[in-house]
Amino acid sequence: MASGWIESRIPIESIDHAHETFLAPGAEIEVLALTALRDGLAETARTSAACYGCHRTIRRGSRAPPDFVERAAAG
Incomplete structure (x- = not known):
């Protein structure tokens, strides 16, 4: 797990509710x-x-960097 991240278990009502x-x-x-x-x-x-016009592909299983949307929008 990356530095600064906390892993926790959160009970969910349903997949749909958790998705939202x-x-x-x-x-x-x-x-x-x-x-x-x-x-x-x-x-x-x-x-x-x-x-939103983001054309960069994010591979399955990888995380987008936090500034992905801003960099993609800037072009």
């Missing part, structure tokens, strides 16, 4: 498990990035 809840903090958190939740969040992030 964990979108708010954006790149400030990383979901490590459940695979379905992690994959759903990754797909939402890719779709959002495309909507």
Whole structure:
């Protein structure tokens, strides 16, 4: 785990509820498990990035740097 990160377990009501809840903090958190939740969040992030004109590809399983959106927008 990267320096400065804290790993915690958070009980969830459902995958759908957790998906909406964990979108708010954006790149400030990383979901490590459940695979379905992690994959759903990754797909939402890719779709959002495309909507905002971010054309850089983020490989599955990698984290975007916190300044990814600002750098992509700057072009």
